[in-house]
Amino acid sequence: MELTIGPNQFFWSAEKWSAFYQDLASAPAERVVLGELICSKRLPFFQDCIPDAVTILLEAGKEVALTSLALVTLKRERKQTEALTEMGLCIEVNDLSALPHLPKGAPFWVGPMINVYNEGTLAWLAGLGATRVCLPPELPLASVATLARAAADLGVAIEVWGHGRLPLAISGRCYHARLHNRTKDNCQFACEDDPDGLEVRTINGQPFMAMNGVQTLSDSYACTDHQIELLAEAGVSALRLSPQSEGFFTICQAYRDRLDGRLPEGGIAAAARALDPEVRLSDGFLTGASGVAWSGSAPVKVTV
DSSP states (O other), X not given: OEEXXXXXXXXXXXXXXXXXXXXXXXXXXXXEEESOSSOGGGHHHHGGGHHHHHHHHHHTTOEEEEEOOSOOOSHHHHHHHHHGGGGOOEEEESSGGGGGGXXXXXXXXXXXXXXXXXXXXXXXXXXXXXXXXXXXXXXXXHHHHHHHHHHHHHTOEEEEEEEEEEEEEEOSSOHXXXXXXXXXXXXXXXXXXXXXXXXXXXXXXXXXXXEETTEEEEEEEEEOTTTHHHHHHXXXXXXXXXXXXXXXXXXHHHHHHHHTTSSOTTHHHHHHHHHOTTOOEEOHHHHSSSTTOOTTSSOOOOOO
């Protein structure tokens, strides 16, 4: 299997954003998706850095695609979506409203925000030009295998969410702004203070989820350490790793070593915990009784 670096879900400074993608040039991954996925208000802060990042990654031999927004609600955002095609790169669609803006017949990728739950949807997207689909992260392994078989007949590559906080929902409201008693239009970019999302706990103090502007994420970090062989047997072409603010190159290398047989099962989880001893890992959507379950330990109990 190959490795794909998904788009950064969080709001980082332009300097941090640029440095991150410059470092990714030497990361052991075959392709990178970049751009703004969550909130169009963030884009002007790093928009001018995108061409340089694209050049660096292409020169390093990576496939590069630009992501569309996960939720398009404004005329300005429609224009931004249409403008994505101007760079001549493949577009990863994360909102179906992006499809009319793509050149007719142009190949495109499909991101995990699109609900590809069955063979019919997969075939419809392939018919429009989709060549690569990252499945929604909540699908169980049996469904992944079914879709991977169908994709092989269609000539479509299938990706599975490999590592990172799981995207659960997108809203028209901004949770970060509301937390600080601000409106969405006057959010003052509160999400910048939480470069990996803001942890949300239950009234009993247990970790529950994370917020990221208008996005809801899992509290735990998905980790496919214990399913890699199963996913390979199912016909999955690539694992998707979601950027995090610290130690991401180490995570990429751990996955590469695990895929290449240089790291035993459990090695990725050990690397993640070496970076952050308090990190909570999960793989339950693939093989557990619930999404928060983890193959390396007893399921985490959450009381709301």
